[in-house]
Amino acid sequence: MDIPAFGQFETALRLRAQRNELLASNIANADTPNYKARDIDFASALSTARGGSLDMQTTSDLHRKAWNTPGGGFETMYRIPQQSSLDGNTVETDVEQAQFAENALQYRAALSFLDGSIRTMRYALKGGD
Amino acid sequence: MSLFKVFDTAGSAMNAQSVRMNVTASNLANAGQVSGDPNQVYRARQPVFTSFNDTLSGQPGGVRLDGVVESQAPLQVLYQPDHPEADADGNVYATNVNTVEEMVNMISASRSYKNNVEMINTTKDLLLQTLSLGR
Numbered sequence: 734m735d736i737p738a739f740g741q742f743e744t745a746l747r748l749r750a751q752r753n754e755l756l757a758s759n760i761a762n763a764d765t766p767n768y769k770a771r772d773i774d775f776a777s778a779l780s781t782a783r784g785g786s787l788d789m790q791t792t793s794d795l796h797r798k799a800w801n802t803p804g805g806g807f808e809t810m811y812r813i814p815q816q817s818s819l820d821g822n823t824v825e826t827d828v829e830q831a832q833f834a835e836n837a838l839q840y841r842a843a844l845s846f847l848d849g850s851i852r853t854m855r856y857a858l859k860g861g862d
Numbered sequence: 863m864s865l866f867k868v869f870d871t872a873g874s875a876m877n878a879q880s881v882r883m884n885v886t887a888s889n890l891a892n893a894g895q896v897s898g899d900p901n902q903v904y905r906a907r908q909p910v911f912t913s914f915n916d917t918l919s920g921q922p923g924g925v926r927l928d929g930v931v932e933s934q935a936p937l938q939v940l941y942q943p944d945h946p947e948a949d950a951d952g953n954v955y956a957t958n959v960n961t962v963e964e965m966v967n968m969i970s971a972s973r974s975y976k977n978n979v980e981m982i983n984t985t986k987d988l989l990l991q992t993l994s995l996g997r
Contacts, residue, residue: 746992750865753985757868758913758922760977761875764882764970765911765925809921826977837984844991851996 742847744782748775748807749840755809756833759824767821770812770829778807865992867916867923868985872978874924879975881927882909886968893959896940898947906933906959933958 752773762768814823885907892904910928915921935958943952 747864750988753988754864754867754871755921757871757981757985758924760981761871761924762911762913762922763875763974763977764879765913768913768922771922826974830977833981833984837988840988841991844988844995848995855996 739847739850741783742843742850745779745843746840746847748773748778748782749836749843751807752836753833753840756829756836759812759829760826760833763822763824763826763829765822765824768824769822770814770824771809772812772832773807773809781807865985865989869982871924872982872985874926876975876978878909878911878925878927879971879978881930882971883968883975885909885930886964886971889959889964890961890968892957893961893964895957896945896947896954898945898949898954900937900955903937903955904957904959905937906935906957906964907931908933935960 752775755771755773759770759772762770812823812825812828814825815828816825817823889906895904897903907930909930911925912928914923914926916923937958938956940954940956941952942948942954945954948954
């Protein structure tokens with residue numbers, strides 16, 4: 734049985750995890766000269782992932798699906814700094830920290846939604862016990 | 863699972879920042895050094911950071927320390943003929959460590975280090991919550 738409710742949160746969770754990694758790299762490289770901060774547009778990444786265009790072209794059912802390709806399916810974009818620094822670094826630590834916190838919160842939200850659907854399903858399976 | 867990679871990324875940044883702290887400490891410790899021979903004087907050192915990309919995905923990864931370079935800033939020449947180490951002209955050479963710059967460096971390094979620690983804590987929290995999913 735295909736459970737669409739799971740799929741959506743699973744996709745969101747995976748994208749959040751990937752964005753978390755991206756933002757972590759930005760914060761880690763806050764003092765690296767010439768490092769350019771990157772981020773993804775979450776809404777478009779999610780719609781791409783939902784639309785199925787995340788998958789690779791396959792000619793056989795035995796071919797591997799691209800569902801866990803690291804960084805696959807969405808474009809990373811360079812952040813435009815509000816104040817550029819002299820060493821070519823475009824990381825603004827406070828912006829990145831705010832985005833990181835927001836992303837972590839959204840991850841937790843997706844997690845609790847997923848948890849809720851699992852609970853609901855278990856409730857139904859156990860016959861309301 | 864890509865969340866685990868955050869530990870590598872933040873770990874490499876913490877390593878780089880602690881080297882920076884170390885270099886700053888040695889600069890500050892040698893801030894008052896003078897010598898009669900300009901080649902013997904301590905010169906301020908600075909670490910050089912570069913970022914490296916993840917080999918598999920090409921996504922940005924952590925920080926790599928490329929090396930430690932010596933500052934090429936000119937030494938301070940002080941005319942002190944009665945200094946025991948003064949050269950034939952009565953000059954001694956003082957190190958080119960800029961104390962104010964080093965203090966700022968130290969604060970910046972400790973801030974960045976703390977940021978990375980926080981990042982690890984948050985990610986650890988997220989992972990632990992994910993592990994208890996559906997309980």
